[in-house]
Amino acid sequence: MMRLDALDSPERRAVDLIKEVAREKNLRPYLVGGPVRDLLLGRSVIDLDFTLEEGSSTLARSMAKRLNGRVRSYPQFLTYKVTAPELPEIDIASARSEKYRAPGALPTVSEGRLQDDLMRRDFSINAIALDVISDELHDPTNGKRDLESKNIRVLHDESFIDDPTRIYRAIRLATRLGFAIEPHTKELMERAISSGALRTVSKERLWRELFLAFEEESAPAVIEALDGTLEVLFGPRQIDRSRLERAQQIAKSDASLDREALFTSAILHGNASPVDLEGSGFSQRRARTLMQIANELGRYSDSLAEAETERQRFRLLKHASPELLGVLGPSEHVARFQEYRNFRLPLRGSDLEVPVGPHIAKALERTREAVFVGEIAPEEARAFAQRMAIKYLNREHVSG
Incomplete structure (x- = not known):
């Protein structure tokens, strides 16, 4: 029997409150998907996803009221998200069935039973539900067996055609968990890729999956494994694992840096253009940052090596984004420039007794x-x- 008391404190408290409210309202919630998978694997549970055959709205609103929190409704997906201080986000959904109108299209969702909800999922290891009232496990696709054998397996042969983003998720999960993609599933995945299935999905959805890959602890390995699937976004590319490792190292060293720009620039190294970013949602500023790293890193490195004075190096590095400085460093020149950026003079424009204008700021900077x-x-x-x-x-x- 699975032990819910193995959950970390905030998640366990959330589950206890779900059980308490469900008993009061005579409801039967099921913990489903990733949380059940991770509990069975003895891994930390971050997300809390619940499914009910009846009463999802009642449970969501009652939980929000009990916690003095908020509830957001997504009626097109029959889901609710409950947020409250000091607790993880809680997703509560009606059990659903899905139909795909066309390959790669978003599914049409309708209310269903628990069995329907589990059978619509991507992989068997994500198609397990735990009745939090009775602790009964529902596993109609033998997902627990696949957890034990460390396999990623789809539930039907059209899975990657219906939703090609499952290709990205299969690779991401296999890499994260150290699992293998089951042979028949791998054959289906390769067939879907070669048939152009990924081109039936909007680039926005593919970018969302790629951004999730960037968040993985083993992001470089995931992106390297995704290599054959990225052509639909970027055309043929040579993925350099060492650049991906460097991007992750920099992102971990400073959480304020743009992780997505760092990883994307590593993928596009040497040849990035705005066309490559279609559907990504990158702002112009972020796009400039990643293209600066991808296209100009060599020029910056050469110019730094050729500069003879600190003034020359500072003038060069003033135009570098924080992300590019991260890629260029750690080095004596970058460290010295960071000191310079933080250096302040106790001098103001009013101290100069010179008519005001843009020349004042320029003079103060030159003096600093x-x-x-x-x-x-x-x-x-x-x-x-x-x-x-x-x-x-x-x-x-x-000049005037």
């Missing part, structure tokens, strides 16, 4: 640089800044 590199002493900063401001002001008058 001069003090930092040792071109002038700190006590000379005000006089130096005045001279620079007048010099730049005169240039403005001449």
